[in-house]
């Protein structure tokens with residue numbers, strides 16, 4: 001019988017594959033060479049590094065990662081060893097969109113700035129970056145896009161260089177995969193050289209992978225006042241993050257931007273479909289849906305900024321930040337025990353000023 005090892009932090013999957021395979025759920029830190037040696041299939045997350053060290057001598061020929069990113073998979077080793085792998089493209093992109101929009105609105109509130117007067121530079125315009133672009137244009141921001149692989153394939157004039165991003169942006173947000181070498185290398189894309197080019201003392205945001213920003217260089221830039229604020233969800237050396245970088249951040253969270261229940265259930269559904277295709281058995285995945293939110297009606301208070309009130313009622317990153325600041329040593333525990341978070345589409349808004357309704361509907365909210 002097919003044997004499947006599943007990371008026990010992947011939600012909504014228990015019981016679904018059991019009729020078709022022998023399934024074992026294992027804590028990510030215990031998924032080691034011994035655990036995987038008799039497995040045919042692995043369903044993992046970013047915490048399992050799928051490389052020769054893990055896979056040498058294993059029967060495994062199929063790996064599914066319930067995540068967008070796949071830098072934890074040694075893809076060269078997999079193709080050389082006939083191991084097929086699949087990720088979950090787009091699964092949690094709207095969740096990252098919710099995180100970034102909430103953070104931008106908090107910046108606006110805190111500094112009394114008008115986002116619609118600001119320029120945002122988006123580095124990496126794939127599944128996540130495209131959602132950020134949509135949200136930023138909706139609220140009237142000027143958007144600059146940097147994505148060399150897309151610029152090469154599409155029209156170069158729709159994209160700008162990283163230098164132009166550094167010069168013209170008030171806010172810079174990174175949404176690239178982690179690429180360690182080659183022309184499109186993203187490792188330390190934001191380094192001393194980039195930070196010294198900044199012209200407008202911008203706000204830096206990273207919710208892609210920690211290593212895209214040289215964290216020491218960012219700390220130095222913050223001390224020197226080259227950046228006015230920074231927002232980090234992804235860090236170098238997770239879970240052992242820099243305490244000073246944490247304490248100086250405007251928003252600091254433990255790599256949970258993509259942790260909406262919607263995103264998690266999308267990923268699980270994509271994994272079940274992938275296994276179904278691999279073992280050539282029809283497996284129903286349409287019943288994998290996120291739990292209902294704790295409340296589903298939001299009444300916008302009289303006189304409040306309707307956009308900020310609505311978005312923050314669904315998700316306020318300051319709560320995740322408070323937990324991380326209180327217990328940075330619990331970085332991984334905070335991720336493992338993450339609470340229920342739903343995306344905009346799970347909520348109905350009441351008392352909405354008519355002029356903002358089209359924007360809120362475009363974000364996915366239901367309007368009463």
Ligand SMILES: NC(=O)C1=CN([C@@H]2O[C@H](COP(=O)(O)OP(=O)(O)OC[C@H]3O[C@@H](n4cnc5c(N)ncnc54)[C@H](O)[C@@H]3O)[C@@H](O)[C@H]2O)C=CC1
Nearest residue numbers: 069124125126127128147149175176177184207208257258
């Ligand atoms: N913090 C979190 O919870 C989450 C983090 N992520 C991270 O965000 C990354 C982006 O996710 P997606 O948008 O789904 O990926 P994607 O693959 O759809 O898009 C990535 C984009 O980056 C572009 N790119 C590649 N190299 C580049 C370079 N050198 N400079 C500028 N652009 C470059 C690609 O052409 C592509 O358009 C993921 O790889 C993952 O690492 C994704 C989801 C959740």
Ligand SMILES: O=C(O)C(=O)[C@H](O)COP(=O)(O)O
Nearest residue numbers: 045046047067068069258259
């Ligand atoms: O999807 C990705 O890529 C991410 O970074 C995830 O949000 C991280 O997910 P886990 O590996 O913690 O499930």
